[in-house]
Amino acid sequence: xxxxxxxATLLLVxxxxxxxxxxxPSSFHLRVATLVxxxxxxxVGLNLLMGLAGQVSLGHAxxxxxxxxxxxxxxxxxxxxxxxxxxxxxxxSGLLALVVGRPILRLRGHYLAVATLGLGILVWLVLNSEVxxxxxxxxxxxxxxxxxxxxxxxxxxxxxxxxxxxxxxxxLALNLEDSPLGRALRAxxxxxxxxxxxGIDVARAKLVVFVIAAIYAALAGSLLALFNRxxxxxxxxxxxSIELVTMVVIGxxxxxxxxxVGAAILTVLPQxxxxxxxxxxxxxxxxxxxxxxxxxxxxxxxLVALLPRRAVA
Amino acid sequence: MQRRQFFAxxxxxxxxxxxxxxxxxxxxxxxxxxxxxxxxxxxGDPEARTLRLYIDRINQAxxxxxxxxxxxxxxxxxxxxxxxxxxxxxxxxxxxxxVVGGTTTGTSMAMIPVFEEAKIPFISLAGxxxxxxxxxxxxxxxxxxxxxxxEKIFDDLRKRGLTRVGLISGTGGFGASMRNQxxxxxxxxxxxxxxxxxxxxxxxxxxxQLTRMRNVPGGVQAVIxxxxxxxxxxxxxxxxxxxxxxxxxxxxxxxxxxxxxxxxAAAEGVRLPAAALLVAEQLPDNDPQKRVxxxxxxxxxxxxxxxxxxxxxxxxxxxxxxxxxxxxxxxTDGTRIRDAIRATRGFVGTGGVVNMSATDxxxxxxxxxxxxxxxxxxxxxxx
Numbered sequence: 001x002x003x004x005x006x007x008a009t010l011l012l013v014x015x016x017x018x019x020x021x022x023x024x025p026s027s028f029h030l031r032v033a034t035l036v037x038x039x040x041x042x043x044v045g046l047n048l049l050m051g052l053a054g055q056v057s058l059g060h061a062x063x064x065x066x067x068x069x070x071x072x073x074x075x076x077x078x079x080x081x082x083x084x085x086x087x088x089x090x091x092x093s094g095l096l097a098l099v100v101g102r103p104i105l106r107l108r109g110h111y112l113a114v115a116t117l118g119l120g121i122l123v124w125l126v127l128n129s130e131v132x133x134x135x136x137x138x139x140x141x142x143x144x145x146x147x148x149x150x151x152x153x154x155x156x157x158x159x160x161x162x163x164x165x166x167x168x169x170x171x172l173a174l175n176l177e178d179s180p181l182g183r184a185l186r187a188x189x190x191x192x193x194x195x196x197x198x199g200i201d202v203a204r205a206k207l208v209v210f211v212i213a214a215i216y217a218a219l220a221g222s223l224l225a226l227f228n229r230x231x232x233x234x235x236x237x238x239x240x241s242i243e244l245v246t247m248v249v250i251g252x253x254x255x256x257x258x259x260x261v262g263a264a265i266l267t268v269l270p271q272x273x274x275x276x277x278x279x280x281x282x283x284x285x286x287x288x289x290x291x292x293x294x295x296x297x298x299x300x301x302x303l304v305a306l307l308p309r310r311a312v313a
Numbered sequence: 314m315q316r317r318q319f320f321a322x323x324x325x326x327x328x329x330x331x332x333x334x335x336x337x338x339x340x341x342x343x344x345x346x347x348x349x350x351x352x353x354x355x356x357g358d359p360e361a362r363t364l365r366l367y368i369d370r371i372n373q374a375x376x377x378x379x380x381x382x383x384x385x386x387x388x389x390x391x392x393x394x395x396x397x398x399x400x401x402x403x404x405x406x407x408x409x410x411x412v413v414g415g416t417t418t419g420t421s422m423a424m425i426p427v428f429e430e431a432k433i434p435f436i437s438l439a440g441x442x443x444x445x446x447x448x449x450x451x452x453x454x455x456x457x458x459x460x461x462x463x464e465k466i467f468d469d470l471r472k473r474g475l476t477r478v479g480l481i482s483g484t485g486g487f488g489a490s491m492r493n494q495x496x497x498x499x500x501x502x503x504x505x506x507x508x509x510x511x512x513x514x515x516x517x518x519x520x521x522q523l524t525r526m527r528n529v530p531g532g533v534q535a536v537i538x539x540x541x542x543x544x545x546x547x548x549x550x551x552x553x554x555x556x557x558x559x560x561x562x563x564x565x566x567x568x569x570x571x572x573x574x575x576x577x578a579a580a581e582g583v584r585l586p587a588a589a590l591l592v593a594e595q596l597p598d599n600d601p602q603k604r605v606x607x608x609x610x611x612x613x614x615x616x617x618x619x620x621x622x623x624x625x626x627x628x629x630x631x632x633x634x635x636x637x638x639x640x641x642x643x644x645t646d647g648t649r650i651r652d653a654i655r656a657t658r659g660f661v662g663t664g665g666v667v668n669m670s671a672t673d674x675x676x677x678x679x680x681x682x683x684x685x686x687x688x689x690x691x692x693x694x695x696x
Contacts, residue, residue, distance in 0.1 A: 026405040026406055027401065027405050028398075028401045028402045028404070028405035028406045029405075029406075031398060031401045032398065035394075035398065128484070129484050129513075131484075131489045131493075136484075136486060136489045136490075137419060137485055137486030137489065138417075138418040138419045138422065138441055138443070138486045138489075138490065139393055139419045139422055139423065141422075155401075224394070228393075228394060228397055228423065229426060230393065230397070230422060230423045230426070231393075232393040232394075232419045232423070234391075234392050234393060234394065234419075235394065270395070271398070271402070274387055274388075280388070281350065
């Protein structure tokens with residue numbers, strides 16, 4: 001039986017997702033796995049923008065932060081249900097991407113990177129400075145999620161919820177890659193001029209994928225905040241944006257599985273490297289450098305290229 | 314080939330990290346999550362050094378309850394999400410019996426639910442009053458709150474007969490929190506905040522804010538600056554350049570040598586509330602804290618080759634309160650230790666004399682703060 005690569009990716013993620021709870025000994029490990037799913041969801045969205053369409057975003061944590069703060073602020077200031085707040089966060093994030101994306105997606109390369117960077121920093125500034133509204137740098141509590149009278153709690157529950165969200169995200173992303181929009185994005189990645197000549201509305205295609213990536217990030221942010229039940233402006237800071245970009249790049253640009261692997265590495269490694277104590281950060285940096293030297297296209301595409309040819313069907 | 318070795322090494326590292334250690338006459342495990350790196354590292358680093366130093370010393374002296382102490386310390390880099398992950402790890406994997414740490418208010422608040430749920434005593438080293446207010450059954454803290462800093466300053470102002478005060482604060486966590494507390498308690502001391510100026514974390518010139526303050530109708534009789542790091546040094550320099558001619562008060566956030574170095578001659582005459590540790594040598598011999606702060610200062614400075622800071626002192630207090638509580642409880646059961654911590658009376662630490670109760674999980678009063686003035690480039694104990 002021949003499996004299309006996108007089905008193989010989905011099946012692989014599904015298998016890992018279903019098997020992990022039986023292999024992980026404690027709820028701490030489940031928590032780390034949950035964090036991997038959440039970060040991976042944001043990275044999968046960002047990969048659509050960066051890997052597929054070739055547009056850089058250095059402010060993606062801003063959208064993540066909007067999603068995270070929506071579930072903290074909606075119930076507190078507007079009396080909204082957390083689930084409704086999360087939805088409002090997705091809409092707000094998508095709208096912001098739509099409004100801001102229109103002018104800044106006209107920029108290319110470094111200019112686009114700087115514009116998105118500015119956007120991310122603006123979101124962080126608001127979350128950090130509006131103490132009365134957001135609780136400021138010390139963060140804010142997030143109310144517990146209650147679904148139809150069921151209080152959602154426990155690491156294992158959140159593992160399933162976030163994992164299902166990721167599966168859904170992966171499925172949508174894989175479908176998008178093979179859709180007319182996906183092909184249009186790949187075309188404009190290679191050459192915007194050629195894409196335009198072929199009849200693709202370049203500006204619109206870029207805008208749509210930017211909005212989609214923003215919604216992915218906002219959903220991930222909402223899930224993280226509901227799971228942690230506490231959020232600080234750090235979810236939206238520049239370092240987190242860089243972290244998301246790094247996940248996509250070391251996992252392999254353009255590969256959805258790569259984005260998940262990248263998220264897993266950047267989330268699990270710091271936990272594994274605590275044995276190095278003071279040298280933890282140096283080792284982490286060194287490993288990222290080594291990945292980039294030896295697997296230049298990113299981990300997943302790099303390893304696939306190393307496999308014997310018959311295995312890649 | 315190289316590549317294969319590299320991955321093998323990585324797998325080994327991962328296994329090492331996740332392998333469960335064996336148990337003999339098991340040591341007592343104390344957990345800690347500190348911001349040793351990142352923006353709060355100037356707090357977290359001395360805290361980590363202090364914990365390592367004193368746990369070694371306690372072990373050399375025979376440990377606690379006949380067992381060795383083992384410190385499990387993680388660095389959260391100042392990130393609340395990472396702090397929470399490490400908190401879960403301390404509870405689930407490392408099975409610690411108590412936790413000292415949480416460098417910032419944000420990381421502490423993120424960790425509290427984890428320890429509360431596991432019924433593990435948690436002694437935070439962060440300043441924010443929300444950590445212990447409302448009281449949570451298993452959460453304690455050792456540093457003074459910013460509310461106390463405000464009260465100490467207002468108390469000093471009242472003694473000098475000054476009532477019209479200008480407040481200038483940074484928008485960072487520390488400044489924002491202290492500003493709120495000062496605005497809240499000013500009335501109780503008959504203090505009127507006639508100007509309330511703010512500045513951002515990266516600002517390099519606060520002359521406009523100070524000028525506005527000088528032009529307030531009726532004028533200001535004193536200025537209070539709530540912040541730590543670079544900001545207060547710049548405010549102090551601008552304050553001197555503008556020749557404001559009224560007293561300037563800083564907070565306990567500047568209680569380190571680097572402030573005097575940064576502000577230079579402009580720091581002369583600046584007053585601030587700070588822990589006794591800062592003026593250890595100047596304390597009168599009959600001061601109850603004299604012996605403790607001198608011993609800590611000498612040991613820290615002789616082993617770490619850096620000047621002592623009050624932040625490391627908070628870690629010392631937290632660890633010692635915990636160790637004494639474990640001894641008194643004669644048990645490693647979380648609830649018993651918690652009860653013993655809560656029963657702490659007359660504990661003399663670097664931050665002050667601690668008297669805990671069921672309603673007070675910090676146990677410090679205003680006498681824990683000393684009013685200090687900067688004279689001839691050094692700290693001078695006033696009160």
